Amino acid sequence: MNVRFVAQPFDGEKSLADFIEYATAGGFKNLQIAVAWAKRSGLGRVRDGLEEFRETGGSLDMIVGVSEGGATKEGLQLALELADRAFVFHDPQRTFHPKVYLATGESRQSLIVGSSNLTAGGLGWNYEASIWLDWSDVEPNSTIVEVQKWFSRLRSEEGACRLLTADLIEKMVDSRDIFLGSELRARRVPQNKEDVPEDTDSSEVGSIEGLFARVEAPLRRLPMMSSKSQAPSREKNVDVKSLGQGGMPEKGNDEIPLKGQNVLRRWYRKMGYTQAQQKRTPNTKTKGSMTLTKEKSDIDHQTYFYDSFFAGLPWSPVSNKENQLEVDVAFHVWIDGHDLGLRDLRISHAPHRASSQGNVPTWLHWKSVNEHLQATSYVGFYATLERLYNGEFRLIIDRKPVGEYLV
Secondary structure (H helix, E strand, C coil): CEEEEEEECECCCCCHHHHHHHHHCCCCCEEEEEECCECHHHHHHHHHHHHHHHHCCCEEEEEEECHHHCCEHHHHHHHHHHCCEEEEECECCECCCCEEEEEECCCCEEEEEECCCECHHHHHHCCEEEEEEEECCCCCCHHHHHHHHHHHHHHHCCCCEEECCHHHHHHHHHCCCCCCECCCCEEECCCCCCCCCCCCCCCCCCCCCCCCCCCCCCECCCCCCCHHHCCCCCECCCCHHHHCCCCCCCCCCCCCCCCCCCEEEEEEEECCCCCCCCCCCCCCCCCCEEECCCCCCCCCCCCHHHHHHCCCCCCEECCCCCCCEEEEEEEEEEECCEEEEEEEEEEEECHHHCCCCCCCCEEEECHHHHHHHHHCCCCCCEEEEEEECCCCEEEEEECCCCCCCEC
């Protein structure tokens, strides 16, 4: 038996990604995985190897958890696509928290048990610790037998361990007491092409105030995302001209689903020339952003948007800009009744923008909808931002607010 300590992510040390590459490269017939969380950011980075493993006769069984809000819809969908059998284990009274990976073949067995979930962080980015055991035996030893019995015992709990299906995923999304995140709702903004995870599994904190510095020891890079799992294009192909040219545009008839329902937070403001990206004079420069102000709501606008409205998103520091954070948020956008689909809009937050004069630290940057705003005048319209209970975000630019403030 060969025993290794996995000291991720230090350079020269092994990682969970190495184990999965080893387990799928040849010599094994079955790979069983039981993890608390699975995300697209993790599965997408080992997708090619898992697909090749199955194409050459290997079988993949997965048991994934949905406790504590760590699972994502995209991760479960990819698990369903990649595995021969995939299950969701959830005991409403107790947290499902294992990280166990078992590969077995005719004369080889390999097991890794530690702290790594099947996420980008767990695969190689986070500081994780595991024990990797490897046997070259024809007959499974007692440890392998016990682990296999444990997998079988989990699957035998038919009420708590349910076969993963597309229908079950949608039911969990709609559930009031199971929270599935989405990796497409917000993304970290990479700085200088760094290989950071896209999700919230390992967000940078503590550096803005100078409390902590990055580790100086050489660290391994994160494996690349499979080209098959890159984030899809989500924008609807809406002709700018269809929204009208100058003055009052022609109103569309695309209805906003669940209008006024399932909204956790709502904020709006009336758009002037600056917010609507219109020039008062030919020499005026458009700003390209909208400040998120107090307006007539009962909020402290200097902290509300960072601490509440966009809380929990993968904010990341901006290189060479002291105390500035930013995140790309996927908004479902409607402009005067026209459905533009999902658009990534950047939110930036810089506390130093605020001063005793009440300046605004949080800005919404219009880049992905700028052409629509500049082509048509929406001066006097209202821009409404909504955060739904399921974590989705909406931007509605209309002739009146969608509803009252919800803070």
